Amino acid sequence: MNTAMLNPKRGQTSKWISMLQHIKRDRQFLLLLLPCIAFFAIFRYGPIYGLIIAFKDFSVYDGILGSEWVGLEHFRKFFNSFDFWLLFKNTLLLGLYNLLWSFPFPIVFAILLNEVRNQRFKKSIQTFSYLPAFLSIVIICSMVIDFLSPSRGLINQFISFLGFEKTYFMIAPEWFRTIFISSDIWASMGYEAIIYLAAIAGIDPTLYEAAKVDGAKRWHTMRYITVPAILPTILVMFILKAGSMFRIGYEKVLLLYNPMTYEVADVFSTYVYRKGLLERDYSYAAAVGIFEALIALIMLLGANVLSRRFGGKSLW
Amino acid sequence: MLVSSDASNLNDKWVVKELEERTGVKVDLQFYSTATYAEKLKVIMASGDLPDIIHGPSLAEINELGGKGAFAPINDYLDQLPNFKAMYVDNAENNWVMKSYSDDGGNIYTWPIYGLNREVNHGFLYRKDIFDKHNIPLWTNTEEFYQALKKLKELYPDSIPYASKTQAWIFRDWGYGWNIAGYPHNYNEDTGKWELAFTKPEYKEMLDFMKKLRQEGLLDPEFVTDTSANWTAKMTTDQSFVTFDWIGRLDMFYNQVKETNPEYDLRYGNPVGPEFKIRSLPMISSYGHAIAKNENTEVSMKLMDYLTSPSGAELMTVGQQGENYELGADGKVVYPELKDLDLIEIKVLEDKYGMWVQGFYTRTDRRSVYYNYTEKEQEAQDMMKDMKLPLDPVLKFTDEENSTIADLAATLQKAGEEFSAKYVLTDSYGQAEWDAWLQQAKKLGEDDFVGAYNAAQARFDAE
Numbered sequence: 001m002n003t004a005m006l007n008p009k010r011g012q013t014s015k016w017i018s019m020l021q022h023i024k025r026d027r028q029f030l031l032l033l034l035p036c037i038a039f040f041a042i043f044r045y046g047p048i049y050g051l052i053i054a055f056k057d058f059s060v061y062d063g064i065l066g067s068e069w070v071g072l073e074h075f076r077k078f079f080n081s082f083d084f085w086l087l088f089k090n091t092l093l094l095g096l097y098n099l100l101w102s103f104p105f106p107i108v109f110a111i112l113l114n115e116v117r118n119q120r121f122k123k124s125i126q127t128f129s130y131l132p133a134f135l136s137i138v139i140i141c142s143m144v145i146d147f148l149s150p151s152r153g154l155i156n157q158f159i160s161f162l163g164f165e166k167t168y169f170m171i172a173p174e175w176f177r178t179i180f181i182s183s184d185i186w187a188s189m190g191y192e193a194i195i196y197l198a199a200i201a202g203i204d205p206t207l208y209e210a211a212k213v214d215g216a217k218r219w220h221t222m223r224y225i226t227v228p229a230i231l232p233t234i235l236v237m238f239i240l241k242a243g244s245m246f247r248i249g250y251e252k253v254l255l256l257y258n259p260m261t262y263e264v265a266d267v268f269s270t271y272v273y274r275k276g277l278l279e280r281d282y283s284y285a286a287a288v289g290i291f292e293a294l295i296a297l298i299m300l301l302g303a304n305v306l307s308r309r310f311g312g313k314s315l316w
Numbered sequence: 317m318l319v320s321s322d323a324s325n326l327n328d329k330w331v332v333k334e335l336e337e338r339t340g341v342k343v344d345l346q347f348y349s350t351a352t353y354a355e356k357l358k359v360i361m362a363s364g365d366l367p368d369i370i371h372g373p374s375l376a377e378i379n380e381l382g383g384k385g386a387f388a389p390i391n392d393y394l395d396q397l398p399n400f401k402a403m404y405v406d407n408a409e410n411n412w413v414m415k416s417y418s419d420d421g422g423n424i425y426t427w428p429i430y431g432l433n434r435e436v437n438h439g440f441l442y443r444k445d446i447f448d449k450h451n452i453p454l455w456t457n458t459e460e461f462y463q464a465l466k467k468l469k470e471l472y473p474d475s476i477p478y479a480s481k482t483q484a485w486i487f488r489d490w491g492y493g494w495n496i497a498g499y500p501h502n503y504n505e506d507t508g509k510w511e512l513a514f515t516k517p518e519y520k521e522m523l524d525f526m527k528k529l530r531q532e533g534l535l536d537p538e539f540v541t542d543t544s545a546n547w548t549a550k551m552t553t554d555q556s557f558v559t560f561d562w563i564g565r566l567d568m569f570y571n572q573v574k575e576t577n578p579e580y581d582l583r584y585g586n587p588v589g590p591e592f593k594i595r596s597l598p599m600i601s602s603y604g605h606a607i608a609k610n611e612n613t614e615v616s617m618k619l620m621d622y623l624t625s626p627s628g629a630e631l632m633t634v635g636q637q638g639e640n641y642e643l644g645a646d647g648k649v650v651y652p653e654l655k656d657l658d659l660i661e662i663k664v665l666e667d668k669y670g671m672w673v674q675g676f677y678t679r680t681d682r683r684s685v686y687y688n689y690t691e692k693e694q695e696a697q698d699m700m701k702d703m704k705l706p707l708d709p710v711l712k713f714t715d716e717e718n719s720t721i722a723d724l725a726a727t728l729q730k731a732g733e734e735f736s737a738k739y740v741l742t743d744s745y746g747q748a749e750w751d752a753w754l755q756q757a758k759k760l761g762e763d764d765f766v767g768a769y770n771a772a773q774a775r776f777d778a779e
Contacts, residue, residue: 061384063364082727082760142543149546151476151538151555170541171741258540259484259737262730274730279722280377 054286067283074287083271091267091292095245097177102185103241107234109189110196111226115218126197129190141255144183145170171260180256180265192237199233200226235313243300246292268292317369317616318346318360319675320353321666329670330640334631341619350674366608368616371675373604375417375426376718381606382425388609389423390617397621399628403430410600415779416710417602427605427620430679431629433597434563434687436700438489440585441565443557454585458493458525461588465534468557478529479556480539481547484733489560490526492705493589494518500729501769503708508777510769512762514732515754522589526740540737548572551582558585566692584696587703596704605678623678632677633684635669649683660685711776717768724765731760 056067116122147153148169156166169175211221250269257265276285308314326345336342346367348356357372394401404413418424450471455461468477480486488499496502499513513519529535550556552573566582573580587594607616622628634649635641644650654660662672735753739745
């Protein structure tokens with residue numbers, strides 16, 4: 001019989017000892033982890049304390065701790081505000097469409113790219129595809145506006161060359177989401193495909209060879225080998241993407257919207273930008289930001305549960 | 317002292333050394349690039365450790381923080397500040413500053429800037445070479461403006477005569493001609509009351525005029541989205557001939573195209589609108605200068621006072637005669653050390669000497685190169701001499717009014733711009749939509765917003 005079970009106290013001490021032994025054994029790894037922990041503590045968890053200004057009437061001079069508590073007033077004001085439902089709808093739709101459209105593109109792209117046999121052609125396509133990811137968002141947006149311009153834009157010149165009426169895309173509310181999302185796909189597809197290409201590269205080549213011997217066509221190997229093999233990667237990426245679905249960067253919306261498209265383009269983050277930076281209502285903006293983050297958290301948890309239930313895989 | 321500058325080694329520049337020699341004050345400049353200054357200022361203010369002199373915050377912010385004891389009231393030091401006193405207290409023309417810039421308690425925390433603005437700046441610009449070629453006279457009223465655009469459209473069917481790149485600001489820029497001196501709030505000289513610009517009948521007339529131009533292909537519908545590059549291309553390649561922009565563009569565009577089109581001649585035009593007026597620019601403005609309350613306050617005050625003297629203005633924006641500048645035969649300032657340069661602009665003076673550093677001067681000297689107009693600019697100054705709308709009164713608000721305005725201004729402005737753009741660009745928009753907009757503006761808080769201004773105006777008039 002194990003002596004530790006007879007004497008629980010002794011068992012605990014031996015646990016401690018074994019932990020210390022582990023630490024001693026892995027000390028180099030743990031040392032490597034330290035900067036990472038410090039980074040998160042300082043830059044990710046530290047600033048969380050600033051969120052309390054959402055429950056205060058923040059004044060720069062009084063500081064975060066010195067400002068007066070106002071409870072949930074800013075939240076109440078936000079939920080009752082004129083803009084709330086419009087912002088909610090716009091953020092939700094833009095996020096949802098983004099998830100629906102821009103999520104599958106890199107996967108399909110990676111799988112198709114994998115089927116290309118000519119290595120040189122494959123490499124050059126891949127390089128071209130991730131180039132836009134290195135352009136700043138300001139440049140991307142001006143390119144989009146210039147391309148779509150009715151007077152000088154490439155796309156409209158092409159449309160009129162085909163004999164159709166030119167369309168002034170940028171002022172048409174019904175086009176805004178399409179433009180926003182397709183430009184996103186264009187800019188990020190190649191970059192995001194890198195992860196899937198890496199996952200595909202990790203598949204054991206003997207699987208393909210065996211399938212070929214059994215008479216599998218390309219379509220079959222794609223469907224029965226490539227896709228199932230990268231499914232875990234897809235699920236993890238999906239969960240992460242769902243979590244950031246509500247986090248629509250304000251820069252891109254600000255750069256692309258105009259008075260004609262406010263009604264479909266205004267989202268939580270642009271609202272926070274206007275309130276917080278332009279009107280200096282920091283507390284109110286922080287309250288809206290918290291609300292946005294809470295929804296993001298719910299989405300992340302939800303996607304995780306769904307993924308566990310249907311794919312058997314989850315982040316935790 | 318906190319300033320914004322893209323120059324390097326600012327503390328070693330000639331101006332800083334000369335200033336120390338003259339005043340005995342050793343200035344330590346903390347400088348951040350103009351692009352990040354606003355952000356840095358917020359961080360520094362939030363840290364609670366204020367530099368002796370800063371610039372940047374709005375008047376409302378300064379007064380709020382001043383009331384809490386962060387800044388020193390200038391009025392407490394008046395007997396030690398001869399230049400401030402002469403300029404802003406004893407001078408009947410400028411002493412509104414004490415009334416308008418001060419807070420509820422009558423304390424003034426912000427140090428104004430004197431004489432910064434050129435007299436005439438933004439305005440309508442037109443291609444004189446094209447106008448002359450086809451004998452189109454420069455318009456002298458709105459109808460002639462319309463006829464000129466129409467004629468241009470006939471002559472150049474593929475063009476859109478009027479192009480714009482300032483997006484929704486077009487409504488503000490054109491507004492001056494319709495007696496709307498800024499938005500969203502506007503002071504009505506006839507009634508002595510403040511009103512929302514977006515709901516005035518004159519504003520609707522302006523929108524109707526713009527709509528007519530847009531429908532006839534005279535106003536570029538891309539005015540809400542056009543990028544600078546696109547607009548430049550249009551203005552320099554005979555696709556558009558009239559625009560509204562900064563006066564410096566007259567020479568900039570010419571320099572861009574003179575190789576291929578030496579005839580190119582962009583000139584300052586007349587205003588448009590029944591009022592036939594342009595915006596006037598104030599002699600005195602606030603850059604948000606404020607002096608921290610600490611052991612150095614007195615020295616800081618005296619330094620700022622020196623900068624506000626004529627000799628301080630000369631040092632900070634022209635230099636010192638014999639030391640770094642000479643007067644040329646025409647009486648203009650010449651810099652012997654910079655004689656190899658084609659164009660001496662203020663950035664050059666900043667790099668070389670440390671002059672014109674943003675936040676470092678509180679008065680300018682009119683002899684500075686900044687006020688050297690080119691031929692085209694001088695023409696504009698002369699043309700517009702008597703065409704300026706009067707300036708609106710500068711009001712001071714209570715905390716409550718300030719928060720009402722802060723809550724409503726951006727919302728009203730955004731809604732107003734949204735409606736205006738739709739009105740001009742959508743064919744179906746008409747009287748019914750205008751009436752609905754008047755209702756919506758009320759719902760968005762027009763009355764409270766205007767009310768805050770009028771309450772402040774009533775106190776201002778009573779004083």
